[in-house]
Amino acid sequence: MLVDSHCHLNFPDLVAHLPEVLANMQAAQVTHAMVIGVAMPEYPAVLALAEAHANLFATVGVHPDSQEAEVPSEDELVALAAHPRVVGIGETGLDYHWCKGDLGWQHARFRRHIRAARRAGLPLVIHTRESAQDTLRIMREENAGEAGGVMHCFTESWEVAEEALDLGFYISLSGIVTFKNARQIHEVAQKVPLDRLLVETDAPYLAPVPYRGKTNEPAFVRHVAGHIASLRGMTLEEVAAATTENYFRLFAKAGAQRG
Template sequence: MFVDSHCHLNRLKNAPDRDSVAKLLEGARSRGVNHFLCVSVCQSEFESMKDMVAGLEGVSLSAGVHPLDVDDGLDIELLRQQASAANVVAIGETGLDYYYSKDSKDTQQEYFTAQIGLAVELDKPVIVHTRDAREDTIQLLKDGGVEQCGGVLHCFTENWEMAKAALDLGMYISMSGIVSFKNAKELQAVAKQIPLDRLLIETDSPYLAPVPHRGKENQPAFVADLAQFLADLRGERLEALAQQTTANYFNLFKLAAN
């Protein structure tokens, strides 16, 4: 069994409504993908995202504000309510992105700090997006006490030093389809070093489809292709990688229905 530990089901162009999402998830189950974490990026989309996946088997939710969506605003009281809703197992995705947006650096840090604090308060793990912000990301996680709630650096594309710093904080590292790209040799070297008991896999659907689907809209079924790539890269049995990454997911996201 596989878990897609990070997807945006409400943003799939090929599955624009609840019925088409349900059909797409059935296709994923036929490939052994039986659980899905549908991740929020802004508060204004949360209710429609929640309604779209309501009642769908094996789907959990997060609530949070992405660093590239800070213009949408952060109402921490509203986020506390959203994060307390049924089936919400995590805070995020939140974090820092200085690659696409340096102008909002101060706001990103403010929102990231607030969401780490809420994650600690509610004892729910935090889902972290980070790009070109290695030192600040790790420092704010340390300062916020992320060890108390746990978390994951999702869609990881940084270096081993950052991965090691996150692992030292008790966090998990999640690999997306990027690691399967031909030009991702440095990331592949990092992927080989991550302890299997701290590794997660994700699609980040509808983005970043792995080889051999690159160029297509990504979907949860493709996490099986990513898992096969990582098993081959790391010299592990696919069954062992599937079993351990699934166990890791439920160890981190303890409120997710297994």
């Protein structure tokens, strides 16, 4: 049994083939998936998927890659998060790869999400790209550990992972861990405590080997977990069991609805 802790089933490449995608999940023994909110105009579609399928859950948030994006107020985020099928706040964080110049707006958006998560009592789904130290600094300044959460699609060093773990966060690894040259992530995969590890696809992006370059989907999280198992000298079943329990422990609102 596996859980894909981060995917975008509402994106066109997947929603157009949703029955097949869900059937593939079932065949791969991927029992649940998290559909991640990244933009307010798309949020109704994210929520609709979670309402229509008992094994899908949703988050609400605005990705940090667009200054012009519609961003709900802190109060609005808290209100949206009260929906039974919304179990986390995000995707939020910092991204210095796509965004340049004065990024005060990005920092303010991140802080707003953290404060909403603390008020809502829900974990954060954090994106950080080329921004690790500022991400961690803001997390500390805003007491993000009170909400907890996960560093999604983690691609940073083990030292950064340690700092996030010290704040009480989980580390989620994607298909990148299966790439031969991703040595930094291989080290993280070997060192993260098993009870703080999650797996994800970030579908439709970042398909793992042997599907690299193709459209990713939640069923492929099995290959992510399998590669982590080989790196750690464990069985797929052991990694699957641990990461599934970790997911439902972190996202306790999902755990309370677990079928």
